[in-house]
Amino acid sequence: MKTVTMNEKYAYKRTQHAWRAIHNQKYLYFMSIPFVIWVFVFQYLPLWGWTMAFQKYRPGVSFFKQKWVGLEHFRTLFQDAHFYLVLRNTLAMSLMGLVAGFIVPVLFALLLNEVRVQIMKRFVQTVSYLPHFVSWVVAAGIITKMLSTDGGVVNDLLLGLHIIDRPIQFMAQGNWFWGIVTSADVWKETGWSAIIYLAAIAGIGPELYEAARVDGASRLRQMWHVTLPGIRPTIIILLIMSIGHLLGTGFEKQFLLGNHMVIDYSEVLDLYALNYGLGMGRYSFGTAINIFNSVISLILLFAANGIFKRFTNESIM
Amino acid sequence: MAKPVQDHVLEVIVYLSMFAVTVLTLYPFLNVLAISFNDSVDTVRGGITIWPRQFTLKNYDLIFTFKGMITGFKISVLRTVIGTLAGLISGSMLAFTLSRHDFSARAFISAFLAMTMYVSGGLIPGFILMKDLHLIGTFAVYILPGLVSAFNVFVIRSFIDGLPYALQESAKLDGANDFTIFWRIILPLCKPALATVALFLAVGQWNSWFDTYLFNGSNESLTTLQYELMKILQSTTTSATNSQDSANMAQRMAQVSPESVKMAITIIVTVPILIVYPFLQKYFVKGMTLGAVKS
Numbered sequence: 001m002k003t004v005t006m007n008e009k010y011a012y013k014r015t016q017h018a019w020r021a022i023h024n025q026k027y028l029y030f031m032s033i034p035f036v037i038w039v040f041v042f043q044y045l046p047l048w049g050w051t052m053a054f055q056k057y058r059p060g061v062s063f064f065k066q067k068w069v070g071l072e073h074f075r076t077l078f079q080d081a082h083f084y085l086v087l088r089n090t091l092a093m094s095l096m097g098l099v100a101g102f103i104v105p106v107l108f109a110l111l112l113n114e115v116r117v118q119i120m121k122r123f124v125q126t127v128s129y130l131p132h133f134v135s136w137v138v139a140a141g142i143i144t145k146m147l148s149t150d151g152g153v154v155n156d157l158l159l160g161l162h163i164i165d166r167p168i169q170f171m172a173q174g175n176w177f178w179g180i181v182t183s184a185d186v187w188k189e190t191g192w193s194a195i196i197y198l199a200a201i202a203g204i205g206p207e208l209y210e211a212a213r214v215d216g217a218s219r220l221r222q223m224w225h226v227t228l229p230g231i232r233p234t235i236i237i238l239l240i241m242s243i244g245h246l247l248g249t250g251f252e253k254q255f256l257l258g259n260h261m262v263i264d265y266s267e268v269l270d271l272y273a274l275n276y277g278l279g280m281g282r283y284s285f286g287t288a289i290n291i292f293n294s295v296i297s298l299i300l301l302f303a304a305n306g307i308f309k310r311f312t313n314e315s316i317m
Numbered sequence: 318m319a320k321p322v323q324d325h326v327l328e329v330i331v332y333l334s335m336f337a338v339t340v341l342t343l344y345p346f347l348n349v350l351a352i353s354f355n356d357s358v359d360t361v362r363g364g365i366t367i368w369p370r371q372f373t374l375k376n377y378d379l380i381f382t383f384k385g386m387i388t389g390f391k392i393s394v395l396r397t398v399i400g401t402l403a404g405l406i407s408g409s410m411l412a413f414t415l416s417r418h419d420f421s422a423r424a425f426i427s428a429f430l431a432m433t434m435y436v437s438g439g440l441i442p443g444f445i446l447m448k449d450l451h452l453i454g455t456f457a458v459y460i461l462p463g464l465v466s467a468f469n470v471f472v473i474r475s476f477i478d479g480l481p482y483a484l485q486e487s488a489k490l491d492g493a494n495d496f497t498i499f500w501r502i503i504l505p506l507c508k509p510a511l512a513t514v515a516l517f518l519a520v521g522q523w524n525s526w527f528d529t530y531l532f533n534g535s536n537e538s539l540t541t542l543q544y545e546l547m548k549i550l551q552s553t554t555t556s557a558t559n560s561q562d563s564a565n566m567a568q569r570m571a572q573v574s575p576e577s578v579k580m581a582i583t584i585i586v587t588v589p590i591l592i593v594y595p596f597l598q599k600y601f602v603k604g605m606t607l608g609a610v611k612s
Contacts, residue, residue: 021421029422032414035407035465036426039433042462046438046446108338114331124335125381126595127342133590135524137543141550141583142345145352151363151576153348195602218323244435252527256547257575269441277441277533290439301435302433 053287073288083289084270089178089294090268093254094246096182102239105190106231109197111221125198128191136188140256143184144207147171171257174265181253181266196238197231204230232312240308269293344589349580353377357575376581386582389542393523396459396541399513407465408514409507412473413499430467447532456539458532463510463521469514476510477503512600520590546586549579 022029053073055066056100077083080158108125108128115121131139146153147170155167170176202226251270267275284285347367352360356371364370380386412446414420415427440448443462452458479502504511526543533539552574594601 006411018421025420025495028414028417028420029497031410031496031499032420032422035411036429038407038461039430039465040448042451042464043433045438046442047436049438049442049445052442052445059445071571108334111331111334114327115335118569120335124339126598127339129598130346130591133520133524133594134587135526135543137526137547137550138583138587141546141579142349145549145576146345146350150361151365153344153366156363190338191342199602217323218327220323220327223327240382256551265424273440278444283441283445286441287439291584294436294439298435 050287050291052277052284053291055284057284058286065166073285074292076285077288077292085264086267086269086272089254089265093178093181093268094195096178096247097185098242099192100182100186101189102235104227105193105262106197106235109201109231110227111202112194113198114219114223120182125191125194128194130191131188132192134188135312136252139184139188140253143180143187143257143290144171147180171259172261174262176256177262181257184253184257193238196234200231200234201227204306236308236312240301240304243304244297246297246300349583352577353581353584355577357577360575360577376575376577377585380581380585383545385537385540385545386542388538389545391540392456396456397519397522400460400463401518403460403464404469404516404518405464405511408469409473409504409543410499410512410531411465411470412477413503415470416474416477417495428468430465434467445519445533453532454536454539458602459522459525459539459541460526464529466518471508471515473507473512475505480506492510509600509603512597513603514599516601519593523590546582549574550576550584 042068045305051063054068054070056069057066063115112121112124112128115124134142147155149167149169152167152170154170158164159167168176170180197226208226209222209231212226217225249265251268251274252269254268270293271292273289276282277289322329329343340563344367348365351367351369352365354372354374355365355369356373357376359371411426411430412532415430437443447453447458447462451517456504484502484506488502507523524543526541530547531537531542534544538557
């Protein structure tokens with residue numbers, strides 16, 4: 001008996017304590033609760049929309065009156081031959097983007113770090129960010145212009161060097177598309193992605209280089225044995241994070257660089273959802289595509305994290 | 318001590334690649350700039366590199382007669398200013414509360430916010446939500462959906478974490494409440510972090526086109542510059558790739574604006590960003606690194 005009252009007393013005290021804490025921090029609550037509600041509405045409510053994928057969704061009809069169809073939309077999706085084409089494109093461009101978008105910035109950071117003329121280093125770095133700040137609309141316009149058959153610098157250069165004898169229609173051939181998207185991405189984001197690596201390099205202790213120099217290591221060997229291991233944790237964390245976003249790489253590039261002649265190579269999952277889901281009003285089917293995309297991304301994230309944890313003792317979770 | 322031969326080889330590789338990066342990055346922009354200042358009839362002959370052959374300002378004059386350009390410019394500036402300010406206020410307030418280790422809801426809100434970086438509803442549920450909230454066809458659709466960004470909040474929070482807590486404690490002793498501490502003490506000290514986040518927000522707002530396409534595509538009074546540019550640039554692709562379709566050709570050619578005009582619009586859309594980013598560089602480099610390390 002005695003213990004019960006003690007517990008009750010304790011619980012009562014705790015609730016009182018909690019309320020007093022909230023009262024004391026009322027300003028902190030005022031400053032955060034509106035935004036928490038906002039996050040709930042704009043970020044979490046769409047997740048509720050996932051239920052659409054299991055319904056025969058009709059807009060404007062209340063949730064309780066929707067007709068539930070189970071996995072029908074997923075079955076339709078997996079039986080659609082077009083889906084596999086789109087999945088292939090998504091995976092191909094994501095993987096190419098992952099490999100290139102990961103190797104090139106590391107390489108760029110390593111080389112930029114070796115530039116000993118400070119003013120030149122700053123200049124190259126500033127210039128390298130430039131494309132990151134322009135929109136994909138502008139970038140796509142510029143890339144299309146550079147690759148065009150009339151007056152595009154790439155064709156002019158290749159013609160001038162007699163590598164080809166007639167201009168290549170880069171933007172009109174499907175087999176060029178994946179390469180163009182990947183290069184465009186590398187062109188746009190290399191300088192930006194390199195910032196984190198450069199910061200990591202700056203954090204490596206100078207005594208390590210000193211020791212390597214005393215041991216007679218050339219600068220190339222210093223890069224290999226000091227700089228690269230020094231940024232290894234950063235590289236791995238960024239790699240895992242980019243694997244998590246593998247299928248979520250979006251569709252801006254594909255939307256803006258693609259055209260109907262290369263559609264068999266340019267259509268990705270999100271575009272498929274846009275065209276079939278919104279374009280044709282098949283909301284439920286489109287949502288099923290979105291869900292498939294998210295689930296695969298999560299599986300990849302956990303898989304990548306697990307693999308790296310096992311082999312390198314580095315992980316983000 | 319003589320340098321090893323390897324070092325010289327490395328040096329050559331380093332400087333050659335830096336030269337290549339500079340040219341690959343700058344040439345396309347200079348080329349577009351040159352074409353935008355070149356006579357549009359002359360441009361068709363090709364061969365413009367980084368200097369206009371027949372200098373003219375006509376292309377820029379012509380742009381402003383286009384329907385949608387003036388509205389687009391106004392809306393783009395408006396959404397950039399309002400979106401940046403709103404994002405800064407929400408981001409810094411949340412960041413301040415999350416930096417307070419004594420805040421009882423801190424752990425919950427942090428996790429609630431961090432989750433949004435990994436999961437999202439996707440295109441169609443997002444579209445339906447905007448529809449249900451009656452935001453389609455409004456200016457608010459440019460501001461509200463992106464108001465709180467977890468990444469920005471974490472960037473500001475890690476900056477506040479670096480400030481001495483004693484500042485807040487002494488203000489408290491002087492009788493200041495949490496809001497006063499935030500407004501009078503924390504915010505003025507946060508300028509570097511705020512500059513970083515302001516740049517991210519402003520660039521994001523200025524560059525976005527897809528929300529216009531999705532939500533306000535048919536609403537001419539809410540068009541944006543990027544969307545106008547997108548329409549004009551996309552019109553080429555279709556016409557160029559439809560060239561076998563000769564019946565439509567003449568009609569399409571009439572609609573397509575000359576190369577030089579297109580490049581002039583591209584420049585107009587790009588210039589505001591080119592002006593700001595070098596000045597804010599020292600801030601965003603720090604912000605990027607902080608954000609990446611902490612998140």
